Amino acid sequence: MTDINLVKLSSNLKGEITIPGDKSISHRSIIFGSIAEGQTIVENFLTGEDCLSTIYCFKLLGVKIDVVDDKIHINGKGISSLLEPHEVLDVGNSGTTLRLMSGLLSAQNFHTVFTGDDSIKKRPMKRVVTPLKMMGARILGRNNGDNTPISIEGTELSGIRYEMPIASAQVKSAIILAGIQANGNTEILEEYKTRDHTERMLKAFGGNITITENSILVKKSSKLVGQSVYVPGDISSAAFFMVAATLVKDSRVKLLKVGMNPTRTGIIDVLENMGAKISYENVFEEAFEPFSDIVVESGNLIASELDGSIIPRLIDEIPIIALAATQAIGTTIIKGAEELKVKETNRIDTVVTQLKLLGANIEATSDGMVITGPTQLKGNVVDSNGDHRIGMMLVVASLIAEGTTTIKNIDAINVSYPNFFKHLEKLTH
Ligand code: SPQ
Secondary structure, eight states: OOOEEEOOOOOOEEEEEEEEEEHHHHHHHHHHHHEEEEEEEESSSSOSHHHHHHHHHHHTTTEEEEEEETTTEEEEEEETOOOOOOOOOOOOHHHHHHHHHHHTTTSSEEEEEEEEOTTTSSSSSSHHHHHHHHHTOEEEHHHHEEEEEEEEOOOOBOOOOOEOOOOOOHHHHHHHHTTTBBBBBBEEEEESSSHHHHHHHHTTTTTOOEEEESEEOOOOOOBEEEEEEOOOHHHHHEEEEEEEHHHTOOOOOEEEEEEOOTTTTHHHHHHHHOEEEEEOOOEEEEEEEEEEEEEEEEEOOOEEEEOOOGGGTGGGGGHHHHHHHHHHBEEEESSGGGGGGSSSHHHHHHHHHHHHHHOEEEETTTEEEEEEEEOOOOOOOETTTOOHHHHHHHHHHHHSSEEEEESSSGGGGTTTTHHHHHHHHHHHO
């Protein structure tokens, strides 16, 4: 694990960068490409460690996946063509790979075992295992099926009607991927809408899915057809530069081709509400996901309150929103975000601990945090704790903190944004 020393930025952030492909959509492009018939070609695929884990797992299931001229070519042979893997599937740090593939493989005619890194071994699986077992799945795992290593004996499944007890796109997607192989209807009801990339992609690949305001109905989809997929830039990655440009004086950055799916744009709503200067150019709706260029200029922020349906729309951006709140006038309150406790780290604890080390006025609550600003941050030794989003949030903090900030375990950022430092360098020249 590598450490890095960073000093306060003496210049501003200027210029434009193309934001790397969306992590959630990249995973799903490999999943659907692998179970569809015919070739799927994926452009702007995110080559971060998590998405490479998904490719690795599907290769072990017998799918031919190649990189040709920066594009991913998947030779799908249909949903019944996956093969029993001879090895344990190691998902690394990727919760999305683990949860979505568990749903898919519960209905396949073979046995699979999943494992992952130390963080994955702590992440809860019961949320996925419970509805899959209601469908007839046979799953065993550590701690009564709640933790990896987890073992799935594929079997015939039946559809269920499931009211989501938590807001989770991974749970929803696991049920959908089981549901398209199950007998009868599978209906999922969500109180708060979570990211809908699985639904959009299933539809585009020809799956049997009907969506109403808060319910999703899927039926057996024995034939999906390979597609060309353009993956928009990841708004969760763009978020770090949106906040950096807002906080570093005299900045103006253009972030190209950022995904604007409304289930993901909570970060923009909150930053605009706090007073950030954001504008849009070139709005596209390519195939099935919208995207746009985003221009962000520096500006002063005021505090905000976050709760309810906006939380799933920005759940992965809360670490960087917390940093923005340390520079906003007033007290920002984040509630209803207990899901942060079961991410790559307990993100309530890691955000609060690390920002406190930099001098922030921030306290943890049972379901979020309270941050009062503005505070001049001061460099110190901090730690990503192996969490990519905490690592990048701390880099942005170092741009405005007095003196030197040392960040331990910085290589965690390779999980979702391997070019992060290259892009930062491009904007600081
Ligand atoms: O894949 P992983 O490790 O779970 O990644 C994270 C992240 O910060 O990149 C969460 F830690 O994103 C999840 C996100 O929080 C990706 C995701 C998806 O692609 O479906 C959905 C969200 O998780 P959840 O648990 O709310 O369904």
